[in-house]
Amino acid sequence: xxxxxxIAIGAVLILSAIGFLFFAFQPKGGASVKISINSDxxxxxxxxxxxxxxxxxxxxxxxxxxxxxxxxxxxADCPDKYCVKQGKINSGSIICLPHRMTVEITDQQQPDAVxx
Amino acid sequence: xxxxxxxxSVFTALALIFSYIExxxxxxxxxxxxxxxxxxxxxxxxxxxxxxxxxIGISLIRVFIIGLLFGNILSLIYSLSGAVLSxxxxxxxxxxxxxxxxxxxxxxxxHNTGQLIAAAILLQSGALIYYFPVLLISGLITGILIGxxxxxxxxxxxxxxxx
Amino acid sequence: MDxxxxxxxxxxxxxxSIKKAEAFIKKLDRLLSAHDKSSEIFKLNNSxxxxxxxxxxxxxxxxxxxxxxxxxxFNPAMLPVTTLWGFPDKKYRVPDSSEVLxxxxxxxxxxxxxxxxxxKLGVIDxxxxxxxxxxxxxxxxxxxxxxxxxxxxxxINLGGNIQTLGKKPDGSLWTVAVENPNKNSSYLGQLKISxxxxxxxxxxxxxxxxxxxxxxxxIDPENGYPAVSGLKSVTxxxxxxxxxxALSTALFVMGREKAVEFWKTSKSGFxxxxxxxxxKLLISEGxxxxxxxxxxxxxxxx
Numbered sequence: 306x307x308x309x310x311x312i313a314i315g316a317v318l319i320l321s322a323i324g325f326l327f328f329a330f331q332p333k334g335g336a337s338v339k340i341s342i343n344s345d346x347x348x349x350x351x352x353x354x355x356x357x358x359x360x361x362x363x364x365x366x367x368x369x370x371x372x373x374x375x376x377x378x379x380x381a382d383c384p385d386k387y388c389v390k391q392g393k394i395n396s397g398s399i400i401c402l403p404h405r406m407t408v409e410i411t412d413q414q415q416p417d418a419v420x421x
Numbered sequence: 422x423x424x425x426x427x428x429x430s431v432f433t434a435l436a437l438i439f440s441y442i443e444x445x446x447x448x449x450x451x452x453x454x455x456x457x458x459x460x461x462x463x464x465x466x467x468x469x470x471x472x473x474x475x476x477i478g479i480s481l482i483r484v485f486i487i488g489l490l491f492g493n494i495l496s497l498i499y500s501l502s503g504a505v506l507s508x509x510x511x512x513x514x515x516x517x518x519x520x521x522x523x524x525x526x527x528x529x530x531x532h533n534t535g536q537l538i539a540a541a542i543l544l545q546s547g548a549l550i551y552y553f554p555v556l557l558i559s560g561l562i563t564g565i566l567i568g569x570x571x572x573x574x575x576x577x578x579x580x581x582x583x584x
Numbered sequence: 585m586d587x588x589x590x591x592x593x594x595x596x597x598x599x600x601s602i603k604k605a606e607a608f609i610k611k612l613d614r615l616l617s618a619h620d621k622s623s624e625i626f627k628l629n630n631s632x633x634x635x636x637x638x639x640x641x642x643x644x645x646x647x648x649x650x651x652x653x654x655x656x657x658f659n660p661a662m663l664p665v666t667t668l669w670g671f672p673d674k675k676y677r678v679p680d681s682s683e684v685l686x687x688x689x690x691x692x693x694x695x696x697x698x699x700x701x702x703x704k705l706g707v708i709d710x711x712x713x714x715x716x717x718x719x720x721x722x723x724x725x726x727x728x729x730x731x732x733x734x735x736x737x738x739x740i741n742l743g744g745n746i747q748t749l750g751k752k753p754d755g756s757l758w759t760v761a762v763e764n765p766n767k768n769s770s771y772l773g774q775l776k777i778s779x780x781x782x783x784x785x786x787x788x789x790x791x792x793x794x795x796x797x798x799x800x801x802x803i804d805p806e807n808g809y810p811a812v813s814g815l816k817s818v819t820x821x822x823x824x825x826x827x828x829x830a831l832s833t834a835l836f837v838m839g840r841e842k843a844v845e846f847w848k849t850s851k852s853g854f855x856x857x858x859x860x861x862x863x864k865l866l867i868s869e870g871x872x873x874x875x876x877x878x879x880x881x882x883x884x885x886x
Contacts (some may be wrong), residue, residue, distance in 0.1 A: 317560075347770075417759050
């Protein structure tokens with residue numbers, strides 16, 4: 306290994322450190338869970354209310370569970386099941402590439418009231 | 422010429438076998454998209470032992486055959502984007518006189534970056550950006566590991582050539 | 585008001601103000617319920633003639649005003665018809681067309697005579713149901729009461745009918761989401777508002793199914809059947825809760841074209857969010873800058 310190697314590796318490390326810091330300071334409070342297929346929003350749900358959402362696409366199904374301030378994919382029929390393996394998150398996102406589904410935690414504010 | 426074709430074939434076959442091993446025995450880190458990518462050892466070694474054109478050929482053939490055997494159009498697109506970006510990056514780094522380990526590290530990082538960009542375009546979603554730092558680090562680590570292995574292999578092969 | 589209520593407010597003496605507001609809303613509920621045997625409206629419906637208290641009279645007058653303004657799309661005398669369908673007591677059934685026609689003949693608010701505080705229902709067996717305006721009236725009058733109490737920030741939620749006073753205690757605007765009829769927990773969008781009522785009407789709120797057909801609770805006063813207007817829900821945003829409540833029902837009955845036309849001609853300072861059966865979202869230009877949605881929507885200009 307030479308000096309240039311260390312410069313290259315160092316550059317990648319700095320870049321990812323900046324990335325981690327950037328996301329660490331993203332606001333998390335009052336968060337919502339946004340579920341999209343491709344880029345179409347299927348629904349936005351408060352992160353602090355427990356519920357189960359069944360998402361059906363042409364590709365198959367994903368069972369999204371919001372529980373105690375975290376969200377996870379309980380079950381899915383995609384081949385790799387990465388989305389299920391990823392486990393619980395309370396920031397960032399879960400992606401199911403085969404079904405083109407994204408479950409994203411956003412800082413969209415919870416409404417003060419819902420007109421119905 | 423015949424020796425060259427034979428070498429390329431052996432390298433390609435080896436890359437396919439490594440991909441196959443990884444397909445049936447995935448080293449899963451629990452993060453989508455993060456895997457060891459041992460087939461890249463073959464590509465990195467090919468880049469040094471055979472040359473850039475040959476490495477590109479081996480890599481593309483591997484991606485297409487594995488895509489056809491084990492994947493679908495989607496996974497093919499991801500692998501292809503990763504492979505192409507990684508190859509371009511590695512060629513540039515080699516040109517810039519980085520060592521095998523540095524070249525392979527950048528290759529690993531760009532492999533993940535290429536897949537992430539492809540996924541972001543396909544999903545039309547910026548949500549994936551949260552993975553970027555994780556994928557940078559994981560690409561770096563797997564790239565360095567593969568670089569170390571490739572370094573050892575290159576040393577053995579270079580010694581044999583010299584003899 | 586067979587539903588929940590919630591009050592959030594900020595003032596000099598919040599506990600006292602909440603108590604007063606709550607007592608006031610409960611009082612209105614007792615006066616106006618068409619189903620509570622001790623209510624003024626129930627008694628009026630039974631006897632056809634009664635002297636009403638100022639609040640009941642005021643609600644009735646408002647109801648009649650919107651009956652005229654909406655050309656009958658809002659009708660406060662539809663109780664005989666909705667009863668046929670079983671909506672008040674949840675004993676749902678599909679009535680014969682002859683029954684509907686007969687009941688519809690009783691729904692003639694223009695035959696109501698008001699003399700001082702005495703109200704006479706001009707058609708025998710005519711029955712009022714002020715449910716379509718009572719909640720809006722209650723929130724409007726409660727806001728007025730709270731203003732007198734020097735409360736500067738409040739949100740009243742009467743079973744999903746929202747009315748706000750001022751801004752939030754921290755000085756930011758209130759965020760009121762509008763329910764998406766298709767999915768129980770996702771929103772059509774969110775409104776950033778102050779000093780506004782936001783009231784939604786939609787067939788999705790209450791309905792029953794019979795032989796594969798769905799019958800919802802908003803009956804078209806024109807024909808006595810659940811309104812088939814191409815709309816899934818109508819939300820009215822207005823300074824005045826009474827107007828918002830009455831017009832949300834009326835515009836739902838009118839359907840998209842008539843509703844937009846009504847908005848253009850009335851110029852009475854309200855805005856709307858229409859959600860159509862085929863998933864289109866239309867909003868009026870007045871809320872363009874305070875409405876946020878993940879869905880595509882069209883802005884209607886005057």
